[in-house]
Amino acid sequence: MTTTPQQSPSVVEVTVSGAPRRGLASRLVSRLGSGTLQVALALVALFWMVPVVGLLLVSLRSEADNTNSGWWTVLLKPTELTLDNYRTLVDNDVLVQSFLNTVYISVPATLLVVGIGALAAYALVWMDFPGRDWIMVAVVGLLVLPIQAALIPISQLYGALGIFGSITGAILFHVAFGLPFAVFLLRNFFVNIPRDLLEAARMDGASEWRIFRRVVLPVARPALASLAVFQFLWVWNDMLVALVFTSPDSAPLTVALRSQLRQFGTNIDVLASGAFLSMLVPLLVFFAFQRHFVQGVFAGSGK
Template sequence: MSVTRPVAVPGRVPAGTRVAKRLTGGAWYLVVLLVGVIWLIPTLGLFISSLRKASDISDSGWWTVFTHPAQITFKDYSNLFANKGIIQSLWNTVLITVPATVLVVFLGALAAYAFAWIDFRGRDWLFVVVVGLMVVPIQVALLPVAALYRNLHIFGTILGVVMFHVGFGLPFAIYLLRNFFAAIPRELLEATRMEGGSEWTIFRKVIVPLGLPAIASLAIFQFLWVWNDLLVALVFSNAKTQPLTVALQSNMRQFGSNIDILAPGAFLSLSVPLVVFFAFQRYFVQGLMAGSVKG
């Protein structure tokens, strides 16, 4: 999280309260450690549970693993990977997430470039509309879009789910990228234009390479958003096209008896975003800061 940076600036006296004086440095570390542990425990619990047999899970808490390491087994995972429905839904998640991310980034970048650098009538007014669209709750669109999809015969298809994600991803994409693109020095665009570069050339050769940090932020955001989505897929997908979240959700009502699917499945579902998060943390935080008003 390099952008946040408030790591012990020398001489900086943090704005603490009187408690600050009573607690010595060591005590602060203890508090931090405690909070950190509290924050980690839920995920740790899921992870360990996913490595235990269902019978062990119903008998004793996951923490007994620390005294009985023999309980650890990968059987639930091998069962999970042998489960055709789950594997299909994992594949569906990929089929939904990748196009939805690529399309949002591409179309959003095109529009953002227009908003930043092409002067057209009503541009500012339109941009205000885009900003307004950022907070529109998806609930307001579910029913009409469902009807639209039925008419187009794409209800229940992956295409439908993807398009819905693209639609609701675009306002934020345009907002984030437009602000970043507008900060690219104009001279760089003109230097290209002077040599006969078309808009498309400028977009490809100047905007995209220089806008890469913002594009990366957006891509990560959109990826996480779509990968983690439940509601959109719940409405617009069917049994064949449902992503992992929906497949797991249908097992939630019998939580106790389905724990052997749910725990490894949920961990599988969160492991990909987690890897993305830790690999691209910097961009993730940047995107968050730039677009912190998205709902």
């Protein structure tokens, strides 16, 4: 009697395929293409633009017209529009100089924060050195340090160095308080860059500086643009730091408009044109970097 050997049952592997689970931000981005949501967002954008349009129309009307009626009446009387307010603004040496001071403060403070923050974030992520983790802990701790706590000590330091009331002092203060957020933001972006990409560049003989400049910076362009927009808007619209650390000769536009309001009181035509000019530059910067800004905000949201 012969027995046939029993065959062991084969194990069949079943692979379940399906769409990966997406996060809330990823689902929100995917729904932005729906027509209903686009209409709703357009209505919100129009509602948000009402104060901007109102300020523009006020700046294009004479002081008498602004006193007698609201800015919306110009929609029925377009003859009230005039550029005399902006001619007066250009002839005002104080406001023109304050506008230039704002540029002199905002541009270097933004470039320095982005450049130094990118270098520091790269070192904290991809370079091994003693105390690296403790430095990152200190950076996170500096994020919660209020500006008001440093006004008096920094004022005393600037007085000893002889830079109190200068543009240089305002720039250094903005750079010092902008770097913790810059390092924290860029560090979280750099850590998601594939390590194999950097190792391949090292195997080709690239130095750390070349890797940072040719590999990391192009990949991190959305994050750098987002940081630049945040930093520029913060510095451009700042008044507290400018009030403390600048003199009348180095004061930015926010301080100059405040002094004009205190001096003239009801000089709404000059104040409106200056305020709209102060608002226009950040809007242009935001729309110029809008594509990179949105990419940087949603970077890493989808898995």
